[in-house]
Amino acid sequence: MFRFLTAFPLLAVAASATAQTSTAPADDIYAPGRAVVADINRIVTPNGVQETFEAVLGGARQVVNVRGADRANPILLFVHGGPGAVEMPIAWSFQRPWEDFFTVVQWDQRGAGRSFPLNDPKTIAPTLKPERYRDDTIELIELLLRRYGQRKIFLMGHSWGSIVGLSVAAKRPDLLHAYIGMGQVIDFRENERVGYEWTLRRAxxxxxxxxxxxxxxxxxxxxxxxxxxxxMTTERKWSVHYGALAAGRDNADFYFRAPRLSPEYTPADRKAWDDGSAFTITTMFPQLADVSFAKLDRLNVPVLMLLGRQDYTTPSTITADWMGRLRAPKKSIVWLEHSAHLPMIEEPGHVLAALLEQARPLAAKAGAHR
Incomplete structure (x- = not known):
């Protein structure tokens, strides 16, 4: 069963073997498509950046991908969901327009994706705790600021990554232009209760x-x-069927098949994604039950929430209620009316517009550079 779990405790479904993994001969079918995508998305601007490198964060080797048309643009770090559900191999499907306005960083967290085979699972298993992911993120932000000569970044947390991201915003607001939540988790147990009741009602x-x-x-x-x-797997099976993951869709195939065309992921990398997913979900999921930000009522950084109106994977009403109580220098909610849990793919134009209208001006006011 775990071989094909997507590794989202927030989004776990039993994916078919054809959704993520294929044999080597079948994968040859997609090689020409990957080459086309790579060429279309290649950064050719004089001051652009397109690189993948390895960083040691909290003692664990981890893979980082950075892309942008102008390295003078503000940095946006995307913290993927799961734990273990990497976004790097899917980013080609939505990220390229962002790269005209931001230097976008995708990162395979410890135990996930391309980072999974770089470390001994037995060694890092005891480290798979929310606090360690938070501190890995802080280390990565500091590395990015030094590497690209900037003072602050935008931090976007999606799904499980929103737990990590909000924890960083609470601990180190000085590093951020703003925190951007998408598929935001506020109270994990309440999240599961509300999502379950909605799914049962729809059934x-x-x-x-x-x-x-x-x-x-x-x-x-x-x-x-x-x-x-x-x-959890049973609940996700039916919540996904009723559109809690992607509005108007009864499956996640469109999302989990996207890595087949990713220039950043080989078939071996996709297998590592599967293996890392099983590893992280079995190690971490039980301990996440009591994760809650319900009592966090102040942040010293601007907060922007991009909420899918139809998201019942991480029910957006919980986040909206919390935002009403939050005190922050600036806070706003952008509702994505036709989205559930994956608005960056479901409504890519509206998400980009929100980033440009609500987020990027904050970097201009603060000054992006040292």
């Missing part, structure tokens, strides 16, 4: 006897104590 409304039977069988969900991975 009943549509007369789906199979879904109702399976969902009722996992009650109480999420319950008390550590999270149960098997129960």
């Amino acid at each position: 009943r409304e549509t007369g789906n006897a199979e879904a109702v039977r399976e969902l009722e069988a996992i009650r109480p969900y999420p319950g008390s104590g550590a999270f149960d991975i098997a129960k």
